[in-house]
Amino acid sequence: MSQDTADSDSHAGRVQLGAAELTLWHALKKISATTTSLMKAEIAPGVSGADYSILSRLEELGGPSQSLKQSQLLSSLGWDKSRLSHQITRMEERGFVMRVRTGKEAEISLLALGASVLVSARPNHALVIREYLSKFTGDERQILLSIAGKI
Amino acid sequence: MSQDTADSDSHAGRVQLGAAELTLWHALKKISATTTSLMKAEIAPGVSGADYSILSRLEELGGPSQSLKQSQLLSSLGWDKSRLSHQITRMEERGFVMRVRTGKEAEISLLALGASVLVSARPNHALVIREYLSKFTGDERQILLSIAGKI
DNA sequence: TAAGATTGACTTATCAATCTTA
DNA sequence: TAAGATTGATAAGTCAATCTTA
Numbered sequence: 001m002s003q004d005t006a007d008s009d010s011h012a013g014r015v016q017l018g019a020a021e022l023t024l025w026h027a028l029k030k031i032s033a034t035t036t037s038l039m040k041a042e043i044a045p046g047v048s049g050a051d052y053s054i055l056s057r058l059e060e061l062g063g064p065s066q067s068l069k070q071s072q073l074l075s076s077l078g079w080d081k082s083r084l085s086h087q088i089t090r091m092e093e094r095g096f097v098m099r100v101r102t103g104k105e106a107e108i109s110l111l112a113l114g115a116s117v118l119v120s121a122r123p124n125h126a127l128v129i130r131e132y133l134s135k136f137t138g139d140e141r142q143i144l145l146s147i148a149g150k151i
Numbered sequence: 152m153s154q155d156t157a158d159s160d161s162h163a164g165r166v167q168l169g170a171a172e173l174t175l176w177h178a179l180k181k182i183s184a185t186t187t188s189l190m191k192a193e194i195a196p197g198v199s200g201a202d203y204s205i206l207s208r209l210e211e212l213g214g215p216s217q218s219l220k221q222s223q224l225l226s227s228l229g230w231d232k233s234r235l236s237h238q239i240t241r242m243e244e245r246g247f248v249m250r251v252r253t254g255k256e257a258e259i260s261l262l263a264l265g266a267s268v269l270v271s272a273r274p275n276h277a278l279v280i281r282e283y284l285s286k287f288t289g290d291e292r293q294i295l296l297s298i299a300g301k302i
Numbered sequence: 303t304a305a306g307a308t309t310g311a312c313t314t315a316t317c318a319a320t321c322t323t324a
Numbered sequence: 325t326a327a328g329a330t331t332g333a334t335a336a337g338t339c340a341a342t343c344t345t346a
Contacts, residue, residue, distance in 0.1 A: 014277065015273060015274035015277055015278075016194065016273060016274075016277055017277050017280060017281065018171055019274075021280070021284055023169055024284055024287070024292055024295065024296065025284065026299070027189060027295045027296045027299035027300075028182075028186045028295060028299075029186060029190060030302070031182065031183065031186070031295065031299055032177075032182065032183040032186035032187050032190070033229070033297055034302050035179045035180060035182070035183035036183050036187055038178060038195060039183070078184075085247070089176040122167060123166035123167075125168075126159055126165065126167055126168050129170065130172060131170060131174070132302075133172055133175055133176065135302060136175070136298070137271065139152060139294065140283055140294055140297070140298055141175055143290065143291055143294040143295075144175065144178045144179060144182065144294075144298075145174065145175065145178045146291075147178070147291055147295075148177070148178035148179075148181040148182055148289070149178075149181065150286060151181070151185050151283075151286055
């Protein structure tokens with residue numbers, strides 16, 4: 001049997017993370033926390049990040065009718081299906097979107113109020129995200145893209 | 152006035168994110184979502200990521216008494232103070248930790264049950280995190296560390 | 303039966319208001 | 325009054341069970 005020193009970073013089979021691993025994990029958690037807080041933040045009074053995701057997808061991917069099947073929204077967002085259902089219900093109550101069920105499917109349409117909310121929230125959203133992105137160098141951007149592509 | 156084409160990536164003052172910005176933003180969101188889901192996942196039956204964070208801090212930073220002031224835990228975790236208060240209450244109810252209030256402060260101590268839960272959850276935690284970290288190359292790790300250091 | 307969606311119960315996070323003591 | 329912490333209301337996310345229709 002080989003002898004491992006207590007602080008060894010040779011970690012094959014070890015049941016505890018080593019110092020280098022922990023540092024990397026903490027870095028990922030920090031990046032994630034910062035990004036998540038931007039994602040979730042209120043983009044404008046009464047418009048959450050989740051609202052914004054849905055409104056912008058309806059506008060960008062919804063074609064002339066500015067509407068999508070709920071299942072398309074679901075795969076585009078990658079959310080839990082019941083989370084999406086609850087979210088749409090809440091947005092319906094606020095008059096942002098309309099849901100029409102046809103057979104076993106549901107079609108979600110952008111309403112005028114939702115569209116105007118989207119338009120008025122967009123500048124601030126762009127500003128906040130752009131400021132965040134400006135922190136990254138070209139090298140860092142490249143790496144981030146390649147990481148996202150493989151995880 | 153200069154004329155901007157519709158797809159211009161020269162974005163000074165633009166109120167909408169450009170394609171390159173959106174791609175980078177989506178990459179960050181994806182990295183963040185993947186990391187967050189690992190952070191939040193149940194590490195062992197009945198042990199959430201939040202539980203684990205607290206238990207491991209008490210063990211690692213708590214000294215011989217394996218205890219910390221609630222305010223120390225708070226700054227170490229970077230959580231909302233009421234989130235921490237609720238979380239500790241739930242962990243107290245499950246017998247993982249003990250809370251003693253002295254004056255206006257509270258001291259949180261690791262109990263035997265919490266320590267044993269921590270020990271038994273650790274191998275699986277290490278395994279899951281290590282598998283995730285193994286996806287990153289040396290270059291990527293370096294960049295991730297430097298990004299975390301400046302945001 | 304399977305796909306698409308909804309529901310309700312439960313858990314967790316967040317916010318403002320409040321409490322207690324230095 | 326300010327620091328440290330708690331509380332309770334509200335909002336949001338998750339899970340399993342259910343509903344509806346192809």
